[in-house]
Amino acid sequence: MVHKFIMCxxxxxxxxxxxxxxxxxxxEKTFNPKMSRIRLVRIDxxxxxxxxxxxxxxxxxxxSCPRDALxxxxxxxxxxxxxxxxxxxxxxxxxxxxxAISIHPDKKTVVACDLxxxxxxxxxxxxxxxxxxxxxxxxxxxxRNSVVKKLFRFxxx
Amino acid sequence: MPAAYAGRILRxxxxxxxxxxQPLTNxxxxxxxxxxxxxxxxxxxxxxxxINPLSPENKLIFATGPATGTIVPHKGYILCTKSPLTxxxxxxxxxxxxxxxxxxxxxxxxxxxxxxxxxxxxxxxDEVVEIKGAEHLWGKNTFETNxxxxxxxxxxxxxxxxxxxxxxxxxxxxxILNDYxxxxxxxxxxxxxxxxxxxxxAVRGTxxxxxxxxxxxxxxxxEFLETVKETPSTGTSYPMWxxxxxxxxxxxxxxxxxxxxxxxxxxxxxxxxAETMRKRIVVKDKACNTCPVNCSKVVRVKSGPYMGAVxxxxxxxxxxxxxxxxxxxxxxxxxxxxxxxxxxxxxxMTGGNVVAFAMDCYERGIxxxxxxxxxxxxxxxxxxxIQMLEKVGKREGLGDILAEGVREAAKRIGKGAEYLxxxxxGLEPAGYDGRGLKGVALAFAVADRGxxxxxxSIYTYEMRGDIDxxxxxxxxxxxxxxxxRFAVFDAMVFCRFLRDVYPWNILTKVxxxxxxxxxxxxxxxxxxxxIVNVARAFNVREGISKKDDxxxxxxxxxxxxxxxxxxxxxxxxxxxxxxxxxxxxxxxxENGIPSKEKLASLGxxxxxxxxxxxxxx
Numbered sequence: 001m002v003h004k005f006i007m008c009x010x011x012x013x014x015x016x017x018x019x020x021x022x023x024x025x026x027x028e029k030t031f032n033p034k035m036s037r038i039r040l041v042r043i044d045x046x047x048x049x050x051x052x053x054x055x056x057x058x059x060x061x062x063x064s065c066p067r068d069a070l071x072x073x074x075x076x077x078x079x080x081x082x083x084x085x086x087x088x089x090x091x092x093x094x095x096x097x098x099x100a101i102s103i104h105p106d107k108k109t110v111v112a113c114d115l116x117x118x119x120x121x122x123x124x125x126x127x128x129x130x131x132x133x134x135x136x137x138x139x140x141x142x143x144r145n146s147v148v149k150k151l152f153r154f155x156x157x
Numbered sequence: 158m159p160a161a162y163a164g165r166i167l168r169x170x171x172x173x174x175x176x177x178x179q180p181l182t183n184x185x186x187x188x189x190x191x192x193x194x195x196x197x198x199x200x201x202x203x204x205x206x207x208i209n210p211l212s213p214e215n216k217l218i219f220a221t222g223p224a225t226g227t228i229v230p231h232k233g234y235i236l237c238t239k240s241p242l243t244x245x246x247x248x249x250x251x252x253x254x255x256x257x258x259x260x261x262x263x264x265x266x267x268x269x270x271x272x273x274x275x276x277x278x279x280x281x282x283d284e285v286v287e288i289k290g291a292e293h294l295w296g297k298n299t300f301e302t303n304x305x306x307x308x309x310x311x312x313x314x315x316x317x318x319x320x321x322x323x324x325x326x327x328x329x330x331x332x333i334l335n336d337y338x339x340x341x342x343x344x345x346x347x348x349x350x351x352x353x354x355x356x357x358x359a360v361r362g363t364x365x366x367x368x369x370x371x372x373x374x375x376x377x378x379x380e381f382l383e384t385v386k387e388t389p390s391t392g393t394s395y396p397m398w399x400x401x402x403x404x405x406x407x408x409x410x411x412x413x414x415x416x417x418x419x420x421x422x423x424x425x426x427x428x429x430x431a432e433t434m435r436k437r438i439v440v441k442d443k444a445c446n447t448c449p450v451n452c453s454k455v456v457r458v459k460s461g462p463y464m465g466a467v468x469x470x471x472x473x474x475x476x477x478x479x480x481x482x483x484x485x486x487x488x489x490x491x492x493x494x495x496x497x498x499x500x501x502x503x504x505x506m507t508g509g510n511v512v513a514f515a516m517d518c519y520e521r522g523i524x525x526x527x528x529x530x531x532x533x534x535x536x537x538x539x540x541x542x543i544q545m546l547e548k549v550g551k552r553e554g555l556g557d558i559l560a561e562g563v564r565e566a567a568k569r570i571g572k573g574a575e576y577l578x579x580x581x582x583g584l585e586p587a588g589y590d591g592r593g594l595k596g597v598a599l600a601f602a603v604a605d606r607g608x609x610x611x612x613x614s615i616y617t618y619e620m621r622g623d624i625d626x627x628x629x630x631x632x633x634x635x636x637x638x639x640x641x642r643f644a645v646f647d648a649m650v651f652c653r654f655l656r657d658v659y660p661w662n663i664l665t666k667v668x669x670x671x672x673x674x675x676x677x678x679x680x681x682x683x684x685x686x687x688i689v690n691v692a693r694a695f696n697v698r699e700g701i702s703k704k705d706d707x708x709x710x711x712x713x714x715x716x717x718x719x720x721x722x723x724x725x726x727x728x729x730x731x732x733x734x735x736x737x738x739x740x741x742x743x744x745x746x747e748n749g750i751p752s753k754e755k756l757a758s759l760g761x762x763x764x765x766x767x768x769x770x771x772x773x774x
Contacts, residue, residue, distance in 0.1 A: 011441070014441075014442050014443050014444035014448075014451040015443055015444060016444035016445070016446065016447050016448050016449070016451065017254070017446055017447060018228060018447045018449070021227070021228040021447060022228060022375075025228060025371050025374075025375060028365075029371050030365040030366065030367055030371070031226055031227050031228060031365065031366040031367070031368065032261065032363070032364065032365045032366065034261075034363050035365070044336070044337035045337045045338070045443070045455045045467065045469050046440055046441060046455060046457075048441075048443070105363060121375070124379075125228075125378065125379075125382065127382060127385070127386070127449035127451075128396075128442070128451065
């Protein structure tokens, strides 16, 4: 099973941070990057890149939880947090290689991207189309296709 | 408290170390909205006329707007202070992410007053405000300071506004940088900060920014982003070329200030235009908070003597000031020159102006190599340009005099230098020659902070031919409407570059979604008018009147010698007619002082009385 997740093309990302506020308003009805499930990293002046949950196969966050508060959805691969069980100990945060799971500032339980039923506002509002909801397979297909099109652009006109 | 505000003014007195949190009143919000509105009103009321801008009595007012921190594209904050360069009102807007952080820390407005005895920096960590020692930061450049403060506070995501060496040394046009290199650049707020012994302001804000109608705002944004995409300036031109896109147009109209305002076209401008920039040095596009336009270009020089120079820029304005004015057509040298300005922390527009002015003096023998420590300060000498900028930022040799700005430098140099010096009210103009753009001629003359292109921002409409650039007729009324709309932009803290997508009827649509109360077009226009009038009143108290609303004499006398605007001057008679018409439309008297009746009609009756001593019989 290959999951779709939100990936960011760092070459296109301008660091505007619209994705963070789109997420925060969708999930929390407020504007606050710290409430966002997708988080932007700005390394001045050359790098901007947003990171969201990559829906790993065999996710280390799930494995690391001492209270079994996390599980992965079989249907679409998102990490589901049981707020009753989670006490915000943060082992999952340590376990995640991407910093893609974080503590909710108010609830003090962890949150991760749940793909908003496949129609995330962050992707919709990314003007430069740096964000994409896709699988790694379609990404590599797309990359191959675009590089070959580029190679033969003299034929394609 | 309406939505979209944190509801608080944070006041820090560096003399006493006292920190106070005052409520941002409903009354203030309803009348002034935010940003330049609130900032200008507070500055007018809190500063006594005639104070020295570099004394503890001056204040730095950082004012965010209702859009700051929301998904509606915005800049960050507006900084209001009394300018040490011009001695009058100034407001400077800055993009990036600092403003949003300030608001999330619960602070709509930050007022810094007094003067610390020793170097200090301010640390605003949500509710906790600390004044910390900065002796170890003193003498560090802007980028070092940014990195050191973040390192010291242990969080890379903290936002830091800071000054460089130029601000410490009170270079009269020192800037305040935030984020990487967004800045409150013009008119010397960095020197005010330096005079207060304040090296930096670090902020971490983790709070929420609420709006009145979040769901409707998202619907609005969906439509708005479509409009942004379909509009040529916001959808194509700025994203692709940034402001350097203007270099071709300005040269093809002969209004690109060249050879220190003696010419209107730069031979070889193709070497420094947006196309060349994109092809040779642009590494990435960058955007301020939630902006779909990403006009900012990050560049790196990849070869040659300036290899390794890195910059967020250059912009149109620095291509003019470091390219056109000194006749420098080496793009890499421009990048290096602006890198020096940003690193030491001073305005590259005024910086280019003062060095090109010195070049003009040098070529005419008004100053010699004795004055320049042996530098061959001729037009086109790019290395001399770079070295002199460094001297300006550090106040070394001739740089110490140039660091006073062109008006004061010319006075000190004498020998006819004052005739050459180009400024209005002490501010060196932005890169549009008023001889070939008659609306610009009026706009720069009456702008609240001196020869400024943003207050009225009429240049765009003239440059792209929306209105006839050589006509005098009708410009006063057009400018008035521009000034009001852009004053509202600055109250909201919106960016000028979204001017095509924020006509009045869109402003009236988006503002209520943020703040929760309605303002119709007329009410918004009145708000804009109030801001224009309070800024003018501030200046009137400092002695400004009609006599100051003029370009230097040579723009009325010396025609542009070449290019498509060849032969153009600013016609004095026509100019005076425009000026009178403008005063009349504004309800100002013939001497440019806002009338009692006008001020009363705007609900500013008190100011009407305060201006009485400045009115002639």
